Amino acid sequence: MGVFHGRIIVKTILKSAAAAAVLLSFASIAPAQAAGIGACLITKTDTNPFFVKMKEGATAKAAELGVDLKAYAGKDDGDNEGQVAAVETCIADGAKGILITPSDTKAIVPTIKKARDAGILVIALDTPLDPIDAADQTMATDNFQAGFLIGAYAKAKLGDAAKDAKIGFLDINTKQVTVDVLRDQGFMKGFGIDVKDVNVIGDEDDPRIVGHDYTDGNPAGGRKAMENLLQINPDINVIHTINEPAAAGAYEALKAVGKEGQVLIMSVDGGCPGVKDVAAGVIGGTSQQYPLLMASMGVEAIKKFADTGEKPGVTEGKNFFDTGVALITDAPVEGVPSIDTKEGLAKCWG
8 A cells, every 4th residue: 555545534623823832842852053954843742652752763863963853742642733833833943844743634734834835844754644745745654554464464363253353443533634544444454344435434334343432542542442342342352453552551441341362452553562562462463663763764854955955755656755564463374474572572662
């Protein structure tokens, strides 16, 4: 799957940048060693290990290249107002480039346009904007492929029982952000579900789908969402989670009702805690992505753009730069490529 697809409808919420600014955390994380080369990293939160590692990668590369890097994060996974305020601050500061993991992939676009109109290079990390060309470039996991791998694995793992599976989806939120849609639709495709419109979650009519609930990408949200789905159908036996923190919460909900080990939990991230959960049997398999690489390459691209005016390219055959993905499991199945947790731990983060 080489292309991030089209238009996803999201709810736009715009408030004043001044009000949103209180939702941000801010840190200047590299000394001003190269006059005129400033950069911003804007993540969804500063607590998720994925974004912590992303900040690490950007910080190290900025120090190496002498780039003045400032980091911002919203209060939660969905804080568009905070990200709008951060972008506007970066414009005012005269930054040469912005790296952003957008919380609301559609609503942030007008503010991103202001940055680009001001001559700032904007690179989306991990989560593509909607439309994807609203940024100068996207550096990311192929999130559709990440979902496809864990869906294909779950189908193969269940064997003949896959035709009668009862599947729950633990998503980020109701906004249908691109990364959520891509992973969901990829999982369904891998499992053999007709996804209908690949750009939309929820139009499928496969009777195996029990439902979708929302986690905000954290353990507490994962636990609550799992509890909600169990109320709909206590016989759920497959769970797709947006990330490993949500998967950890889902497992706790299952354990509380004596169903741990009875439900195949699949996820995406590949952080060290998640890989350890695969080794312990909490998660059946996870698609590993590489946030440190995304962020460090993003800083390199900003430095090159500041020095030469050259913008970064994309992976051949795709409309983004693919930073790679690998399925991690200790119970491999025929036909689905994977690596084991020993190799996954050697490559993990967090």
